[in-house]
């Protein structure tokens with residue numbers, strides 16, 4: 001049985017985390033994304049005008065799936081599309097011999113401009129893979145039958161290298177016990193229900209967050225508007241229309257944010273929520289918590305995930321998420 005571990009290296013402000021992946025003879029840095037289900041890369045088929053500074057997948061090592069294509073649009077309206085090959089993909093020593101690899105023939109500006117990232121490796125459910133005419137499986141679904149345990153884990157860290165593991169849980173990476181919650185995969189996401197929350201450690205948990213997804217491909221923590229408002233009232237933040245989100249003082253006084261999941265409380269340190277200065281040297285920061293208005297569910301992105309050890313587990317038949325304090 002296979003198992004393995006790969007580093008997750010943070011970009012500036014932990015905007016995304018990148019991991020080394022070998023595809024055929026190409027070594028690329030990909031953004032592992034539990035919020036989508038396509039494995040795509042800049043390639044020899046991506047226009048030079050769009051791929052300056054990026055490592056590219058050389059599809060010569062692959063077997064083209066004739067007449068197949070893919071096209072994806074993410075929640076922030078970025079996107080990409082192209083052709084499909086099968087090729088050997090290796091992640092931390094775990095090998096998929098015939099993995100669908102989606103070679104980009106076009107990518108949107110934000111992907112071209114982020115030269116650290118050579119593409120994405122989707123880890124949501126294969127039911128939302130965009131390949132036509134026949135949907136393809138994610139890397140995890142491809143290797144799942146060969147894994148020691150049908151699960152992967154995510155240990156993201158604030159401003160430091162973290163890791164993903166496939167096929168095993170590393171109990172040295174968390175403290176205390178793991179709390180498991182059921183996952184509703186009907187929308188293709190790692191979707192769960194979050195409970196009451198508290199701001200700044202006052203134990204009075206108020207309200208309830210509700211339906212949420214665990215999404216490593218999203219940088220921030222998107223919560224219901226009422227929860228977000230309550231947080232910034234205590235944090236001394238304000239909604240800045242020009243910035244298109246809440247901002248708050250960078251000065252280190254931001255309160256912690258705690259949320260109950262499966263009856264256990266998990267805390268995001270206030271320092272994670274003073275996310276990044278509006279511009280270099282500014283004493284006003286863009287908030288790491290933002291309203292989930294219009295999305296349809298809350299998104300527990302990297303700002304939350306780097307405060308916990310997360311286990312994405314399909315070993316029990318129905319999928320479940322495990323969380324433990326880091």
Ligand SMILES: O=C(Cc1ccccc1)Nn1cnc2ccccc21
Pocket residue numbers: 033035036074075076078215217218295299
């Ligand atoms: O798309 C989203 C979440 C989102 C953000 C803003 C509004 C609505 C939904 N994250 N994401 C997940 N994978 C991604 C890949 C690129 C860009 C964003 C990505």
